[in-house]
Amino acid sequence: xxxxxxxQQALNxxxxxxxxxxxxxxxxxxxxxxxxxxxxxxxxxxxxxxxPEVVAHARALTDAIxxxxxxxxxxxxxxxxxxxxxxxxxxxxxxxxxxQFFGAEAVLKLAQETLSLIGDKAPVCVTxxxxxxxxxxxxxxxxxxxxxxxxxxxxxxIRLLGSTPEVKLLATTEKALLAIENAKVLAKANIxxxxxxxxxxxxxxxxxxxxxxxxxxxxxxxxxxxxxEAMVEELQAIQQAVTSTAGVATLAVAV
Numbered sequence: 001x002x003x004x005x006x007x008q009q010a011l012n013x014x015x016x017x018x019x020x021x022x023x024x025x026x027x028x029x030x031x032x033x034x035x036x037x038x039x040x041x042x043x044x045x046x047x048x049x050x051x052p053e054v055v056a057h058a059r060a061l062t063d064a065i066x067x068x069x070x071x072x073x074x075x076x077x078x079x080x081x082x083x084x085x086x087x088x089x090x091x092x093x094x095x096x097x098x099x100q101f102f103g104a105e106a107v108l109k110l111a112q113e114t115l116s117l118i119g120d121k122a123p124v125c126v127t128x129x130x131x132x133x134x135x136x137x138x139x140x141x142x143x144x145x146x147x148x149x150x151x152x153x154x155x156x157x158i159r160l161l162g163s164t165p166e167v168k169l170l171a172t173t174e175k176a177l178l179a180i181e182n183a184k185v186l187a188k189a190n191i192x193x194x195x196x197x198x199x200x201x202x203x204x205x206x207x208x209x210x211x212x213x214x215x216x217x218x219x220x221x222x223x224x225x226x227x228x229e230a231m232v233e234e235l236q237a238i239q240q241a242v243t244s245t246a247g248v249a250t251l252a253v254a255v
């Protein structure tokens with residue numbers, strides 16, 4: 001119960017930073033490195049693959065708010081039962097290289113199944129595919145709210161439609177800008193809390209908060225680093241940027 005209170009408070013303050021170990025990362029040593037770095041950096045949330053073994057391992061190492069990610073509703077239920085605090089349907093961008101794409105109807109179907117299985121055991125966060133048009137993203141957002149989802153996460157992706165559908169490989173900066181732009185549009189609708197993710201790092205994360213995101217997900221920026229110490233340094237810089245920017249934004253609203 002306290003975890004949910006902490007989560008809501010962080011979202012209200014726009015200061016939630018989530019360290020992402022990766023939806024496909026089931027290497028316990030790699031996951032442990034991310035969890036250790038997150039603990040040392042003092043970030044409030046960690047996202048791991050939704051397998052009982054990974055979730056249980058991470059849960060034993062941290063008191064942070066633990067997200068578990070998968071595109072399989074039953075896996076999300078198992079993750080919650082293993083100790084995850086939030087079930088996250090997504091992140092989809094980690095699956096595009098495998099040729100797995102999710103349209104709005106597919107996301108809604110998976111979200112409904114996830115909500116039905118999990119019930120009130122944990123809040124459900126849904127990643128909105130970044131390759132969908134802005135109009136479709138907004139329609140999806142409204143429907144997810146009606147269904148009972150707790151929050152959504154954005155991503156940066158562009159899908160090329162041709163004889164062999166694929167997602168265009170974007171540079172980190174391009175992914176970040178697209179994810180931030182998606183967050184801006186969805187946050188402006190004021191329907192559900194929005195977390196921005198995809199290509200974010202210490203140099204651009206403030207833009208996500210300024211765009212209206214109440215939380216940020218950090219994956220590649222830490223997973224590409226070779227040591228826990230380097231991860232800690234990056235996460236601390238990100239946390240500082242988020243906290244400073246959120247404070248200015250809150251002050252501006254108050255004034």
